[in-house]
Amino acid sequence: MNNSKTTIPCALAKDLMPLYQENLLSDQSNELIEAHLKTCADCQKNFHNAQVDNIEKEHETLPLLKVSRKLKLKRRILATAIAMTVCFAAVMAFYAMTKIQYVPYEEGKIKVYKGEDGVFQLDYYGSASVSISSGTRYDKGRNYYVTLYDAKPSELLNTLSTFGSGDKNENVYYAYPGKEAVLMHGQGTEENIILLPRITTNYYMIIMLVVSVFLFFLLFFLRRNKKFKRWLTALIPLPLCYFLVSLLVRVLTGPSFGWEIQRECITILLAGGFAYIASLLWLWYFDRFNLQARS
Numbered sequence: 001m002n003n004s005k006t007t008i009p010c011a012l013a014k015d016l017m018p019l020y021q022e023n024l025l026s027d028q029s030n031e032l033i034e035a036h037l038k039t040c041a042d043c044q045k046n047f048h049n050a051q052v053d054n055i056e057k058e059h060e061t062l063p064l065l066k067v068s069r070k071l072k073l074k075r076r077i078l079a080t081a082i083a084m085t086v087c088f089a090a091v092m093a094f095y096a097m098t099k100i101q102y103v104p105y106e107e108g109k110i111k112v113y114k115g116e117d118g119v120f121q122l123d124y125y126g127s128a129s130v131s132i133s134s135g136t137r138y139d140k141g142r143n144y145y146v147t148l149y150d151a152k153p154s155e156l157l158n159t160l161s162t163f164g165s166g167d168k169n170e171n172v173y174y175a176y177p178g179k180e181a182v183l184m185h186g187q188g189t190e191e192n193i194i195l196l197p198r199i200t201t202n203y204y205m206i207i208m209l210v211v212s213v214f215l216f217f218l219l220f221f222l223r224r225n226k227k228f229k230r231w232l233t234a235l236i237p238l239p240l241c242y243f244l245v246s247l248l249v250r251v252l253t254g255p256s257f258g259w260e261i262q263r264e265c266i267t268i269l270l271a272g273g274f275a276y277i278a279s280l281l282w283l284w285y286f287d288r289f290n291l292q293a294r295s
């Protein structure tokens with residue numbers, strides 16, 4: 001449908017149309033196309049249809065892009081959470097494998113006898129650190145638990161610490177957590193004694209536990225305030241991780257000596273840090289992706 005004003009043929013207009021729509025033509029060419037569109041109903045119709053198609057395409061691709069970006073983020077968070085958990089486990093495994101060792105009981109090598117003053121004396125022919133519990137009372141007297149460790153720096157123990165109160169009914173056991181204690185001196189109690197692992201807590205741990213419980217209560221009362229809820233959920237794992245990792249480290253080892261104390265602190269901070277980052281990522285992962293996907 002060419003008329004006098006049209007300077008380009010229909011076929012050429014159709015060929016140039018995609019470039020025109022992308023705004024890639026020169027001004028002169030643009031004018032020519034526009035002039036042709038004004039006069040050619042056929043091309044006008046094609047032009048209109050093409051524009052509608054383009055708009056629809058954009059609407060379709062935007063959410064797809066968003067979904068793929070979200071999937072990428074989800075995968076990245078999951079990977080980091082797993083990596084942090086592995087780091088935590090590696091620190092704990094290393095600590096457990098290199099922990100101080102108990103010196104096993106050997107008859108003749110570890111000796112306890114009562115001196116004339118009624119006080120016990122411990123002899124050990126070797127190099128070790130020693131831990132002696134302050135006498136635990138039972139119905140007839142007192143029990144003392146002796147444990148030797150190869151903790152560094154350990155000293156050559158020959159005639160070792162004296163202990164005891166001089167009471168008549170006193171028993172001395174060689175003991176380490178989880179194993180039946182060996183009676184070294186005294187009549188002994190009727191039942192076999194097995195010491196539990198050291199689950200002693202210290203002030204820092206108790207403070208952290210109290211802070212965690214307090215934050216949980218705060219979270220319960222402020223759960224309707226979204227901003228507070230988000231902050232508290234991110235904060236609670238910090239004291240909780242410190243408490244739980246400290247407890248785990250203490251259960252894994254006996255009493256601390258010398259460098260073991262520093263090693264214990266470094267392990268708690270390192271493993272606790274990894275555990276905190278991991279728990280934040282897991283919380284984020286489950287809160288943002290899995291719960292959203294279900295609802």
Ligand SMILES: [Zn+2]
Pocket residue numbers: 001009010011013036040041042043
């Ligand atoms: Zn035309």
